[in-house]
Amino acid sequence: MTMRNQPTARQVRLGSELRRLREAAGKPAKEVAGLLKVSSAHMSQMEAGSSAISEERLRRLAAHCLCTDEELVEALATIATENTRGWWDDYRGVLPQVNLDVAEAEHYATFLHEVSVGYVPGLLQTPDYARAVFSYNRPELPDSELAPRVEYRMRRRAVIESEDPLAYESIVHEFALRVRVADRQTALTQLRRILDEIEQGHVTVRVIPIDQDGFGGAAASMMYLGGPVPQLDTGLRDAPTGVLFIDAQAQLKQLRTLFRKVREASLEPTASRDFIHRLTKEL
Structure with missing residues (x-):
């Protein structure tokens, strides 16, 4: 073998x-x-x-x-x-293996739950927003490396934009929605894109306002991916060495508890949509 x-x-x-x-x-x-x-x-x-x-x-x-x-x-x-190639294989040798692993995990997931405190979640980002985030890398990336990263991030959106999209629930902190990673127009376009995704029906976005009581999860950013059976659920968290894949049942239970607690501190979906809409009016 x-x-x-x-x-x-x-x-x-x-x-x-x-x-x-x-x-x-x-x-x-x-x-x-x-x-x-x-x-x-x-x-x-x-x-x-x-x-x-x-x-x-x-x-x-x-x-x-x-x-x-x-x-x-x-x-x-x-x-x-399994013996099939996914779109992410186009980036083999171009992007780090962990990028391919994330896209593959999302592709085979049965649902996606995400918490994002510092940035708009990758699956909801516009090209200009993603480019601004990647451009902040140190050392700076040449365009030959920046362009495929932006393209890859846009292609990841297939899991929520296909004919059979995944149910996706994202909890985003107000800070991530307000911070301008580029300019005013980029921020406005980004907020409008989130509102457009919400209108599709399979994307749920909840907002945690800055003045919300009961939120102590400043380091709560994570993604939880449902498996074909609960034992095969997967957690993703950022670590100093890159993305950490979590599959131990005790740790997955902790992530489920974390998501529940963060959700309890967030606004309901309709109130969150209205909140984001108000932010667009301020720009």
Whole structure:
């Protein structure tokens, strides 16, 4: 089996789930490797996501580990048999792997929940807004690197603009809506774009006003992506080294609690829409 030099986050996640199945059943890696007729090294590679696993081996592993969750096994089998290229593959070698991983995770999500305190969420950004944000990088990016980043960010919007869009709920702090990353026209166009997305019906935006009581989540920015089954939900958070993918159930529970608490501090959708509309009048 060919080794993957750089497995995607989705492939790594599949390997992690295989290891969880085995460990939950108390099965040693050597025992399961023997069952699957692979070496212990190959078993480690499959659990790391650096080597693929066939559907037949996956189902044999699940049965041996007494996994009775048929929906989970089917979801894992689907991941194991995926062999399609996504639009994000156009950027392989152009953008960091984590960018491709984020787009892939969004593509396969069943719903998206997001909290953004400092910036307008990427899925709602206009090209000029995104360019202004990326232009602030230090060291500065040459246009040859800036242009594909803006293009990539615009293409990510496909998940909420396709014929079968995802349900997307975003909670945005007033600060992010007011800060001018570029100029007045860019800010106005950005706010109008958010209002246009709200009108589509599948995008929900809630605003946290600056003077709102009960909001202590200045560092709450995150994205929560629904999986085909709850066990395969994924969390994304910014970290000093880049985007951090979260799949541990205890941490996912914390993110769900965080989203609930932030939502409780936000305005209702209709009041949020009216709030954003008032901001456009001030510009």
